[in-house]
Amino acid sequence: MINQLGNYSLYIALLISIFVISKTSLSLRKSSITLSGNIFSLISVQSIMVIISFLTLIYAFVTSDFSNETVYNNSHTTKPLFYKISGTWGNHEGSLLLWLLVLTIFLFIFTVESKNLSQRYRTLTLFFQQIIIFGFLLFILFTSNPFSNLFPIPNEGTGLNPILQDPALAIHPPILYLGYVGTSIIFSSALAAIISGSINKSWASHIKKWVLVSWVFLSIGILLGSIWAYYELGWGGFWFWDPVENVSLMPWLCLTALLHTIFTLEKRDIFHSWAVILSITTFALSMSGTFLVRSGILNSIHTFANDPSRGVFILCFLFILIFLSILIYFFYQKTIKENLTKPYLISKETAVLLNNLFMMFFLSVVLIGTVYPIFLEVINNEKISIGPPFYHKLLIPFLIPFLFFMAIGPNIKWINDKIGKINFTQVSIFIISIIVSYFFVKKYGVSYLLSLPLFILSIFLFFITIKDFFGKRVNISQKISHFGFSLLILSILLNGVLSKEFSSNMKVGDERKFLNKTIKFESIKVIKEQNYQSLIGEFNIKDENNSLSLKPELRIYDQPQTITSEADISSTIFSDNFLVFNVLKNDGFYNVRYQIKPFMIWIWISVILISFGGLISLKKKNV
Amino acid sequence: MYGKKVKLRILFISLLLISVVLSIYLILKSLEENVVYFLSPTEIKSLVQIENKKIRVGGMVKDNSIVINSENVNFVITDFKNEINVSYSGSVPNLFKEGKGVVAEGFLKDQSFLIAEKILAKHDENYMPPEVAESLKDK
Numbered sequence: 001m002i003n004q005l006g007n008y009s010l011y012i013a014l015l016i017s018i019f020v021i022s023k024t025s026l027s028l029r030k031s032s033i034t035l036s037g038n039i040f041s042l043i044s045v046q047s048i049m050v051i052i053s054f055l056t057l058i059y060a061f062v063t064s065d066f067s068n069e070t071v072y073n074n075s076h077t078t079k080p081l082f083y084k085i086s087g088t089w090g091n092h093e094g095s096l097l098l099w100l101l102v103l104t105i106f107l108f109i110f111t112v113e114s115k116n117l118s119q120r121y122r123t124l125t126l127f128f129q130q131i132i133i134f135g136f137l138l139f140i141l142f143t144s145n146p147f148s149n150l151f152p153i154p155n156e157g158t159g160l161n162p163i164l165q166d167p168a169l170a171i172h173p174p175i176l177y178l179g180y181v182g183t184s185i186i187f188s189s190a191l192a193a194i195i196s197g198s199i200n201k202s203w204a205s206h207i208k209k210w211v212l213v214s215w216v217f218l219s220i221g222i223l224l225g226s227i228w229a230y231y232e233l234g235w236g237g238f239w240f241w242d243p244v245e246n247v248s249l250m251p252w253l254c255l256t257a258l259l260h261t262i263f264t265l266e267k268r269d270i271f272h273s274w275a276v277i278l279s280i281t282t283f284a285l286s287m288s289g290t291f292l293v294r295s296g297i298l299n300s301i302h303t304f305a306n307d308p309s310r311g312v313f314i315l316c317f318l319f320i321l322i323f324l325s326i327l328i329y330f331f332y333q334k335t336i337k338e339n340l341t342k343p344y345l346i347s348k349e350t351a352v353l354l355n356n357l358f359m360m361f362f363l364s365v366v367l368i369g370t371v372y373p374i375f376l377e378v379i380n381n382e383k384i385s386i387g388p389p390f391y392h393k394l395l396i397p398f399l400i401p402f403l404f405f406m407a408i409g410p411n412i413k414w415i416n417d418k419i420g421k422i423n424f425t426q427v428s429i430f431i432i433s434i435i436v437s438y439f440f441v442k443k444y445g446v447s448y449l450l451s452l453p454l455f456i457l458s459i460f461l462f463f464i465t466i467k468d469f470f471g472k473r474v475n476i477s478q479k480i481s482h483f484g485f486s487l488l489i490l491s492i493l494l495n496g497v498l499s500k501e502f503s504s505n506m507k508v509g510d511e512r513k514f515l516n517k518t519i520k521f522e523s524i525k526v527i528k529e530q531n532y533q534s535l536i537g538e539f540n541i542k543d544e545n546n547s548l549s550l551k552p553e554l555r556i557y558d559q560p561q562t563i564t565s566e567a568d569i570s571s572t573i574f575s576d577n578f579l580v581f582n583v584l585k586n587d588g589f590y591n592v593r594y595q596i597k598p599f600m601i602w603i604w605i606s607v608i609l610i611s612f613g614g615l616i617s618l619k620k621k622n623v
Numbered sequence: 624m625y626g627k628k629v630k631l632r633i634l635f636i637s638l639l640l641i642s643v644v645l646s647i648y649l650i651l652k653s654l655e656e657n658v659v660y661f662l663s664p665t666e667i668k669s670l671v672q673i674e675n676k677k678i679r680v681g682g683m684v685k686d687n688s689i690v691i692n693s694e695n696v697n698f699v700i701t702d703f704k705n706e707i708n709v710s711y712s713g714s715v716p717n718l719f720k721e722g723k724g725v726v727a728e729g730f731l732k733d734q735s736f737l738i739a740e741k742i743l744a745k746h747d748e749n750y751m752p753p754e755v756a757e758s759l760k761d762k
Binding site for chain 1: 654656660661689694695712717719
């Protein structure tokens with residue numbers, strides 16, 4: 001019965017949504033509509049309804065109420081409590097309810113925190129946000145209702161895919177969604193601001209907070225997914241250019257561009273139209289991310305089998321929203337008052353513009369790489385996949401100038417600067433970087449064509465960002481994020497160049513030689529856990545002075561019957577030792593993979609630094 | 624004639640256009656070079672000539688076909704019409720099992736032998752490569 005409570009509260013939320021849309025749509029025409037307290041309380045009721053329905057679903061998962069179809073398909077009584085709760089959003093229906101939950105809560109927060117802004121702008125934002133909420137409510141209620149009943153009631157559920165039973169992945173979707181859904185507020189408010197003719201500095205300083213929040217959450221969300229892939233998928237990499245990863249990277253790139261544009265808009269009152277276009281694009285990318293992942297269209301390693309009719313719904317909804325926004329953009333474009341002061345070539349404005357251009361290029365590469373295979377399959381039924389070489393080849397050559405401009409850009413002044421005075425420190429840092437990278441490349445015999453300039457520039461950026469901490473009037477949040485980014489590029493580069501990998505099939509007692517190390521498969525033992533059996537292998541890795549013991553694990557789940565590998569990773573600040581093993585067949589052989597991954601931990605730390613910079617920026621009143 | 628401002632604007636727009644065209648050209652060109660085609664064992668049988676290009680083969684791992692020694696994993700991919708032998712050295716994913724779906728990426732040696740560099744198996748235990756689902760339907 002409690003199951004139906006969730007269902008009915010969603011219907012109430014739907015009714016509220018229709019009412020609010022019809023009420024607020026009046027303000028599209030008239031400019032004098034004021035937001036009555038009435039509507040505000042309706043929004044609160046709506047959020048509460050969605051929260052109730054979400055809690056109902058969690059309750060159904062925790063109590064293993066198998067009369068609920070979603071619970072039956074994705075849960076099991078023997079599952080630990082933590083994963084019963086996280087199982088709520090570990091499936092299609094639940095994850096959409098989470099989307100909706102975040103949508104309504106964000107709208108609620110928006111209405112509360114925007115009290116001092118113009119009524120028309122608030123009402124219009126409410127209107128657009130309600131349209132999105134309405135679409136998602138329809139989608140949930142009619143194509144993927146998490147509260148469908150099952151009769152007769154089964155005794156036992158089919159279980160959650162064990163690969164998802166992991167702490168990092170349990171919190172990955174909520175964090176990522178906070179980022180995705182945050183872009184919906186940016187989208188609605190950009191449209192509202194065009195119609196009410198208020199794309200200006202004060203709009204920028206208001207929406208900047210939302211851009212920062214979404215950006216921080218999106219970065220952390222991507223990081224969590226990446227960490228999960230690193231230790232759970234057993235490949236020892238952190239980014240595979242898999243379509244599902246790409247769809248989270250695309251809004252991030254767009255949002256990063258928007259972040260820089262919004263700062264400039266706030267400071268210099270330029271780039272009005274461009275900020276609007278980016279706001280719309282970012283949201284469209286977030287929506288299509290959900291669409292591509294959930295529709296099962298992507299031929300991806302992560303794809304979960306799914307129902308195509310759902311994809312069609314999201315696709316139509318997405319098209320309507322994009323069409324609507326383009327229409328609004330063209331109709332109300334004249335309200336945008338561009339500030340047409342004379343631009344100078346050497347100025348911070350140009351640097352931001354360059355950042356945006358590069359971001360757009362990176363975005364198009366990722367977009368084409370992700371969409372092209374789908375496109376080709378629809379057109380002539382050819383099935384292809386696009387691997388890392390495509391991305392590396394296109395991104396790396398452009399990364400080199402990008403790093404250069406990123407190093408010098410932030411130090412250029414607004415409006416107009418001179419190139420005449422050559423900065424002595426920058427030149428000397430550049431020379432030092434050349435020397436350092438030359439010796440490095442020589443020592444490790446790295447022979448990739450572009451690696452030398454790439455090294456030079458990433459080391460250059462690294463030094464410059466460190467130096468910049470000691471300047472006058474330091475914008476600390478920006479410095480931290482930029483330093484984090486330079487650290488990220490540098491660690492990815494070192495990680496890519498210096499990683500070593502070894503794999504072999506071994507029996508217990510076998511020994512293998514790899515570099516100057518001996519890898520010994522010592523023993524294997526079996527332990528019974530709550531909902532799986534665990535095989536723990538013991539490996540010893542020895543070189544002249546050190547001996548390291550690694551104990552990777554194989555988990556054999558019975559509900560559903562699946563094996564997962566848990567890699568054992570021993571991390572130090574310089575390098576990760578990564579060992580994972582797998583059973584192929586009952587003939588005594590285990591497939592063993594040993595990897596040395598230098599600077600792995602710095603990749604995670606640098607992303608945390610990047611997001612931390614955003615967080616600090618949020619705290620400050622004026623950047 | 625046109626004023627200075629207009630000339631500048633034309634220059635700017637044409638530069639922008641050129642860079643857009645150039646980057647699209649670059650992207651498409653490297654697409655051509657880096658695309659990996661997905662084939663079924665049947666499609667491989669019907670190939671006229673074998674190119675030295677990376678491909679992906681999808682199908683089911685044939686029952687009782689996995690043979691392991693300390694260096695390699697050898698197995699047979701089938702789409703229930705045709706088969707192909709695969710030899711692979713490296714680590715295999717968890718869901719790589721006899722009777723389950725698999726995708727192997729590598730180079731063809733001849734029409735019945737693939738030297739794989741990468742093995743992909745899907746996360747979902749019920750997953751079946753679409754090609755296999757299709758060829759099962761045809762049967």
